[in-house]
Amino acid sequence: MEVIQSTKNEKVKLWKKLRTKKFRDQTGTYLIEGEHLLLEAFKTNEVLEVIIQEDKELSTGWAINHQEIPVVLISKEVSEHISDTKTPQGIFAVCKKRNTKVDFVQHSRFLLLDGVQDPGNIGTIIRTADAAGVDVVILGEGTGDLYNPKVIRSAQGSHFHLTIETGDLIEWLEQIKQNEIPLFGTALEGAVDFKTIMPTESFALVVGNEGAGVSKEALGKTEKNLYIPIYGQSESLNVSIATGILLYHLRK
Structure with a gap:
């Protein structure tokens, strides 16, 4: 499991850039924060990478069901650097943008x-x-x-x-x-x-x-x-x- 402690790391720079619309559009990805959002994202098969602060834990069983998704551990400093909030939750994920389609037969x-x-x-x-x-x-x-x-x-x-x-x-x-x-x-x-x-x-x-x-x-x-x-x-x-x-x- 990869461990990142520096805000100067190239991955961290990319995560930070996902706070901008331009980079989200360029990559077709975006960053979510918080366990609730992550657990909802897991249901869609759109999670590309999980990012967890070293002193945080996810709900029991998530790792068993999602072993194929890369997980990166980060320091508190990195967590604060990439977060969009004043009090980071320490749990993030990179997701691919959703690909949905309107169906006028099914959708009313x-x-x-x-x-x-x-x-x-x-x-x-x-x-x-x-x-x-x-x-x-x-x-x-x-x-x-x-x-x-x-x-x-x-x-x-x-x-x-x-x-x-x-x-x-x-x-x-x-x-x-x-x-x-x-x-x-x-x-x-x-x-x-x-x-x-x-x-x-x-x-x-x-x-x-x-x-x-x-x-x-x-x-x-x-x-x-x-x-x-x-x-x-x-x-x-x-x-x-x-x-x-x-x-x-x-x-x-």
């Missing part, structure tokens, strides 16, 4: 993100979509990177459970319409109270940028646009909270 519940940029919101939305039984999450252009460490951390492993795609949002919306899936947008004007919509087995929901909302072009593709009434003095809801309310209402 879609969530599309239009320009959502805050990593914490993106991760929370993915986690909420997973809990609400969404099949597919689509990150449109202008939405933050799925493999940003903060997104991964906020999603709490849910990105391993869902089909997640990226690309031109309008093209995805057109495909959804062609497959006769009810398509809803979110807006403040020209929209109906979400409670007037009956829950359904199949739906697609578009949520938008924290400030600008869903683009006019995307809203032009929807069947109906929804709003959530504000009963207090707040001007709006956080996009992840609003998404959760709508997903749980729409799901039959």
Whole structure:
């Protein structure tokens, strides 16, 4: 088993670079941190390398089931160097980016993100979509990177459970319409109270940028646009909270 104690080690430099989108895109890999995420990643056969701080241990039995995966022991200094958090958990893994595919026969519940940029919101939305039984999450252009460490951390492993795609949002919306899936947008004007919509087995929901909302072009593709009434003095809801309310209402 390899042991690395210096932050100047070439492997450590590469792990550190995985905190940047450019290097993640170049290599098709990303770094996760924490035992919970690692155990979820093991279920997908996407783990390329396990990295453990010398004084840390994983749950009993993991080594028996995953003997083929290389394991590297690192010092606390290296752990702090590659971690994206102030208090590293000391357990990391390099994973290959997910390769999923939308199946309009098997998949019936879609969530599309239009320009959502805050990593914490993106991760929370993915986690909420997973809990609400969404099949597919689509990150449109202008939405933050799925493999940003903060997104991964906020999603709490849910990105391993869902089909997640990226690309031109309008093209995805057109495909959804062609497959006769009810398509809803979110807006403040020209929209109906979400409670007037009956829950359904199949739906697609578009949520938008924290400030600008869903683009006019995307809203032009929807069947109906929804709003959530504000009963207090707040001007709006956080996009992840609003998404959760709508997903749980729409799901039959």
